[in-house]
Amino acid sequence: MTRNLLTLASALALLATPAAADTLKIGMITTLSGPGAGLGIDIRDGFALAVEHAGGKLGGQDTQVIEADDQQKPDVAVGLANRMVERDRVQVVTGVVWSNLALAMLPTLAGGQTFFISPNAGPSQLAGAQCNPYFFNAAYQNDQIHEAVGKHVQDEGFKKVYLMAPNYPAGKDGLAGFKRYYKGEVAGEVYTQVGQLDYAAELAQLKAAAPDAVYVFYPGGMGINFIKQYEQAGLKGAVPLFGPGFSFDQDILAAVGESALGVKNSAQWSPDLDNAANKTFVADFKAKYGRIPSMYAAQGYDTALLIDTAVKAVGGNLKDKDKLRAALASAKLQSLRGEVAFNTNHYPIHDIYLREVVKGADGAVTNKTVATVFTNHADAYVKDCPMK
Amino acid sequence: MDALLLVEQGLNGLQLGVMLFLMAAGLTLVFGIMDLINLAHGTFYMVGAYLTAALVPVLGSFPLALAAAVLLTALLGLVVEAVALRTLYRRDHLDQVLATFGLILFFNELVKIVFGPVPIFLNPPAALAGTVDLFGLKYPAFRLAILAVGIAVAVFLWLLIARTRVGMLIRAGATNREMVMALGVDVRRLFGLVFALGCGLAGLAGAMAGPVLAVQVGMGEQILILTFVVIVIGGIGSIRGALAGALLVGMVDTLGRALLPAAFRLVMDAANASAAGAALASMAIYVLMAVVLAIRPKGLFPAH
Numbered sequence: 001m002t003r004n005l006l007t008l009a010s011a012l013a014l015l016a017t018p019a020a021a022d023t024l025k026i027g028m029i030t031t032l033s034g035p036g037a038g039l040g041i042d043i044r045d046g047f048a049l050a051v052e053h054a055g056g057k058l059g060g061q062d063t064q065v066i067e068a069d070d071q072q073k074p075d076v077a078v079g080l081a082n083r084m085v086e087r088d089r090v091q092v093v094t095g096v097v098w099s100n101l102a103l104a105m106l107p108t109l110a111g112g113q114t115f116f117i118s119p120n121a122g123p124s125q126l127a128g129a130q131c132n133p134y135f136f137n138a139a140y141q142n143d144q145i146h147e148a149v150g151k152h153v154q155d156e157g158f159k160k161v162y163l164m165a166p167n168y169p170a171g172k173d174g175l176a177g178f179k180r181y182y183k184g185e186v187a188g189e190v191y192t193q194v195g196q197l198d199y200a201a202e203l204a205q206l207k208a209a210a211p212d213a214v215y216v217f218y219p220g221g222m223g224i225n226f227i228k229q230y231e232q233a234g235l236k237g238a239v240p241l242f243g244p245g246f247s248f249d250q251d252i253l254a255a256v257g258e259s260a261l262g263v264k265n266s267a268q269w270s271p272d273l274d275n276a277a278n279k280t281f282v283a284d285f286k287a288k289y290g291r292i293p294s295m296y297a298a299q300g301y302d303t304a305l306l307i308d309t310a311v312k313a314v315g316g317n318l319k320d321k322d323k324l325r326a327a328l329a330s331a332k333l334q335s336l337r338g339e340v341a342f343n344t345n346h347y348p349i350h351d352i353y354l355r356e357v358v359k360g361a362d363g364a365v366t367n368k369t370v371a372t373v374f375t376n377h378a379d380a381y382v383k384d385c386p387m388k
Numbered sequence: 389m390d391a392l393l394l395v396e397q398g399l400n401g402l403q404l405g406v407m408l409f410l411m412a413a414g415l416t417l418v419f420g421i422m423d424l425i426n427l428a429h430g431t432f433y434m435v436g437a438y439l440t441a442a443l444v445p446v447l448g449s450f451p452l453a454l455a456a457a458v459l460l461t462a463l464l465g466l467v468v469e470a471v472a473l474r475t476l477y478r479r480d481h482l483d484q485v486l487a488t489f490g491l492i493l494f495f496n497e498l499v500k501i502v503f504g505p506v507p508i509f510l511n512p513p514a515a516l517a518g519t520v521d522l523f524g525l526k527y528p529a530f531r532l533a534i535l536a537v538g539i540a541v542a543v544f545l546w547l548l549i550a551r552t553r554v555g556m557l558i559r560a561g562a563t564n565r566e567m568v569m570a571l572g573v574d575v576r577r578l579f580g581l582v583f584a585l586g587c588g589l590a591g592l593a594g595a596m597a598g599p600v601l602a603v604q605v606g607m608g609e610q611i612l613i614l615t616f617v618v619i620v621i622g623g624i625g626s627i628r629g630a631l632a633g634a635l636l637v638g639m640v641d642t643l644g645r646a647l648l649p650a651a652f653r654l655v656m657d658a659a660n661a662s663a664a665g666a667a668l669a670s671m672a673i674y675v676l677m678a679v680v681l682a683i684r685p686k687g688l689f690p691a692h
Contacts, residue, residue: 033496034606041505167666175659190649191663193670197601197610200400200531201645207526208393224507224602232512232528232600234519255507255602291506 022316024061026307027084027114029077029105030095032069035195035221038251039097039296040069043119045289046300047094049281050308058304059311061318066090072097074104081105085112091318092117094303097296099123099142099170110134113321115328119303120296122347124173128381131345136328138303140268141347141379142170143177145244146217148266148352148373150181153213153242159184162211162239164202166222167191174217174244180380187211199226203233214239219246224255231259245269245367248357250294253365260357261365268348269298269337270355270369278336292366302335309333345385349378392525397646398639403531405638406538410593411611412618412630413545414586420562420625420691422579424477425484428468428491429590429615430608436461436591437598437607438499441510450513454595458588465587469580477579496605507604534596541589545627558582562625562691614641617673621680623687632688637673644672 028047031040044067051063066088070077077096084090085108092115096102102121109116110132122141126132153161163178163186165171171191179186187209190202206214214235218226223246230236236259245267248260271282271292281301285293306328313327314320333340340350352374355367415429439457440450447453472491476484511517512530519526549555557578561568569575594607601607614637622633649665656664680688 035602035604035610037605038506167663172663186658189659189662191659191666192645193666195610198400198404198642200403200528201397201642204393204396204400205646208390221507221602221604221607224604225600228511228600228602229528232517232519232530234526234528251506255509255604257509257511259511291504 022061022318024058024063024092024307024311024318025088025090026058026063026065027080027088027090027093028065028067028095029070029080029084029093030067031072031097032067034072036072036097036219039120039220039294040095042251042294042296043095043097043300043303046285046293046297047119047304048300049285049288049297050301050304053280053284054304054308058308059314059316061311061316070096070101072101074101077101077105078108081108085109085114090114091324092307094119094307096121098168099173100168102126103169106130106132106135115321115324117303117306117328119299121170123169124176124381125169127345127347127379128384129386131385131387133325133387136306136342136346137348138306138333139299139348140350141381142173143180143381144352144374144377144379145246145266145268146174146177147181147377147380148354149215149242149244149264150178151373152264152266152354152371153178153215154182154184158182158213158240160187160211161185161213161215162187162206162209163189163215164206164226165191165217166194166196168194170219171217175215177380178215182215194222196222197225199229200233203229203235206239207233207235211239213242215242217244217247220251223247223252227252227256227259245295245355248355248367249296250292250366251296253357253367254291257365258359261359263357264370265355265357265367266352266373267295267355267367268350268352269295270353270367272367272369273337273353275336275338277334281336292364298336302333302337302340305335306331306333343378343382344388345379345382346387347379347382349376351375352377396525396527397642399527399535400531400646401639401642402635403535403538403638404642405635406535406542407593407597407634408611408614408618408638409538409631409634410541410589410596411615412622412634413541413627414589415615416619416622416625416627416630417558417562417582418586419619421558421565421582422477423565424473425481425488426473426586427485427488427612428495428608429586430610430612431492431495432461432465432587432590432608433594433597433611434499434605434608435464435495436594437510437601437603438503438508438594439591440595440598441508441603442503444510450516454592457595458591461591461594462584462588465584466580468587469583473583474576492609500605503605505605507602510598510603512599530599534600537592537596541592542631549627554578554581614673617677619687621677621687623684623690625691626687626689629687629689629691636676640672640676641669644669648672 068080094117099121118137122137248265309331310327354371358368443453516529520529618633622629648669652661652665
């Protein structure tokens with residue numbers, strides 16, 4: 001009898017917990033296992049560091065982060081999105097790495113009136129015709145990063161460039177972004193399988209095409225495979241290699257070492273950006289996790305900052321969705337990359353930098369900012385977005 | 389496409405095939421002889437790559453690190469067989485699939501705890517880092533090394549299986565397991581040995597793949613599917629089948645990726661041709677498998 005009472009009492013206690021008013025519940029659906037895990041783990045860790053810096057209270061509210069692993073699979077991600085809306089009743093979902101997953105998750109989240117703040121995936125569809133009142137991107141529109149290298153390669157006078165990317169939405173966005181600013185000849189435009197391991201066949205074709213530069217977009221493990229094989233094929237140094245920051249970021253540099261030295265790439269952030277918030281972030285991230293943060297870690301941190309700023313602006317009132325939306329949209333974010341404003345399609349307007357892979361003072365291979373390619377750069381799809 | 393490029397693509401296909409053979413040989417032996425579906429075969433591939441990457445800075449030599457990693461992976465195989473798999477031989481295949489899938493999760497998590505979640509560094513030794521000039525064709529030296537190791541292993545396995553007593557038991561075991569047991573052979577020892585051999589081969593494949601591919605958690609699952617396709621095409625339990633299947637898959641995959649986009653370019657614009665070619669090339673090996681199974685339902689050289 002005592003046991004039954006105890007059970008009953010604990011069951012009641014469990015039921016009582018969610019009644020605690022105005023706890024900010026955030027669903028962190030990201031890739032924590034499989035080949036893409038490095039990216040998701042960095043986003044999660046960066047986000048966690050921001051929550052820690054805010055004393056566990058984003059926007060002054062008690063913050064609970066519910067983690068879930070999407071395994072880089074759209075069907076799993078949609079199932080988790082459903083769970084976050086129906087069972088966990090989170091106010092915000094974030095964490096998504098991959099554009100195809102973001103596209104798959106949006107209907108569930110928007111249908112459940114749950115804010116979806118992407119720390120990475122920024123597909124063109126959600127910036128243009130399919131933009132959504134519930135979708136925000138704290139990082140970038142995919143194309144913006146590629147556009148910067150396109151402009152650099154054009155300005156440097158390269159005439160015949162070979163392009164490669166994986167065959168998925170972000171891959172096509174990427175090369176489209178590059179070509180928006182690069183006006184020379186395209187010596188070849190090759191789409192490879194997502195998750196491809198061996199690039200020997202494609203590298204042989206590339207060599208035969210004899211381009212004067214190569215632009216590749218390969219995030220995560222694909223990037224590691226490609227960069228190693230590019231060097232082994234004797235192409236490093238012979239044909240200059242360019243890419244977006246995704247292909248030459250810290251998660252990849254640690255695994256390829258000096259193979260990527262000298263490559264110019266682009267990003268909205270760099271570990272050496274000179275502002276106080278960024279210096280604290282890089283130092284604390286290194287101290288806490290024992291590695292140099294990647295773009296993804298910085299984006300996770302910025303996403304938490306965006307939530308913090310918006311929740312503060314509405315005075316912690318999470319129930320009025322229109323107000324919260326207005327606060328997110330009008331946020332002037334003091335981010336790790338400087339000030340960021342949001343466009344009418346809920347995508348950032350910000351600076352894009354050119355970086356170079358260098359060997360740091362401590363011997364670690366990392367990125368150094370060498371130029372600002374775009375200032376207050378908006379994406380190309382905002383004109384197609386019906387939200388004004 | 390000129391002749392030199394075609395030769396290079398042929399070499400690429402051959403090299404991928406040899407790589408797959410290292411994986412498939414071990415998997416097919418374990419499947420054919422022990423009748424065990426081992427989904428965790430890719431795990432030993434990952435362990436081989438990680439151990440090599442960890443040992444190169446310690447031992448200061450790639451070949452030494454590779455040898456040590458292969459031995460340690462084989463030893464790990466012995467331990468896993470004794471601890472986790474022995475009770476599974478008499479269970480049905482579904483139980484084995486579940487249990488070995490559990491092993492994948494366990495080892496992935498373990499590697500993540502020990503080495504961290506981010507891919508780790510492993511490059512080819514300096515002597516094999518560049519390219520070799522083959523009659524005007526500049527080919528990556530390390531890929532030639534993979535080719536050489538694969539051929540050496542194929543010869544070693546052929547000698548082992550065709551010329552030794554253990555090989556005779558392995559052949560007999562693959563053809564009729566019950567009969568070998570009935571003849572009083574120490575099956576437990578034979579199974580342990582076969583499993584360790586399979587794991588060592590997977591570890592060798594991982595060690596040779598490490599300098600070319602990303603050494604990361606989950607790398608084993610990426611190659612496992614291809615490996616299963618290889619042994620299904622080749623016929624389960626047969627080394628000869630594994631070799632034939634691996635070379636076929638390597639060639640079809642590489643040439644598909646090289647030639648299909650070019651073929652599509654004849655009828656559509658470049659970007660669409662490339663995307664369509666890539667999509668179709670990724671299906672090519674499954675089409676190959678379907679064709680082979682339609683003609684020979686038990687694979688090319690089945691052991692049974």
